[in-house]
Amino acid sequence: MDIFEALLQSHQRQRATCARLLSGIGDHEERRQAFDELKAEMAAHETAEERTFYVPLIEHDDTVDPARHGISEHHEMDEMVEDLDKAEEGSSGWLETVGKLVHKVEHHLKEEEEKFFPEAKKVLSRERQQELGQLYVHEHERLYAKAEAEQ
Numbered sequence: 001m002d003i004f005e006a007l008l009q010s011h012q013r014q015r016a017t018c019a020r021l022l023s024g025i026g027d028h029e030e031r032r033q034a035f036d037e038l039k040a041e042m043a044a045h046e047t048a049e050e051r052t053f054y055v056p057l058i059e060h061d062d063t064v065d066p067a068r069h070g071i072s073e074h075h076e077m078d079e080m081v082e083d084l085d086k087a088e089e090g091s092s093g094w095l096e097t098v099g100k101l102v103h104k105v106e107h108h109l110k111e112e113e114e115k116f117f118p119e120a121k122k123v124l125s126r127e128r129q130q131e132l133g134q135l136y137v138h139e140h141e142r143l144y145a146k147a148e149a150e151q
């Protein structure tokens with residue numbers, strides 16, 4: 001699996017979990033489970049993606065700006081998750097922030113896939129794409145288990 005296929009798999013998982021979070025928003029148990037799943041997946045994905053995709057791309061002049069932009073969006077999403085952890089689960093403020101987070105996640109994934117991946121494909125060799133894919137999968141698995149254990 002190359003890095004793009006590996007990232008896409010995580011993106012689809014996030015999209016499915018966001019959809020589950022919105023469809024189960026009226027049910028305490030449903031939304032809590034979906035939110036915990038989204039949090040663990042985002043935490044593992046963001047860090048693994050930064051280490052195995054963004055960092056190698058920062059080394060190339062042509063992809064340094066989109067890489068910085070992506071990392072700053074990760075930070076914005078992390079702050080929303082922190083706000084949600086502090087707010088009362090199910091309150092109007094919590095629900096409003098969930099809506100904003102889902103919107104932001106969808107924007108971020110789309111931008112990565114449509115704008116960033118094509119740029120990255122130009123600077124990473126096929127061999128490097130495969131190698132980074134393996135590193136990503138390994139790192140994601142490790143970080144996901146850690147995030148789940150911490151919940």
Ligand SMILES: [Fe+2]
Pocket residue numbers: 046049070074108112
């Ligand atoms: Fe990302």
Ligand SMILES: [Fe+2]
Pocket residue numbers: 007011045049109112
């Ligand atoms: Fe991503």
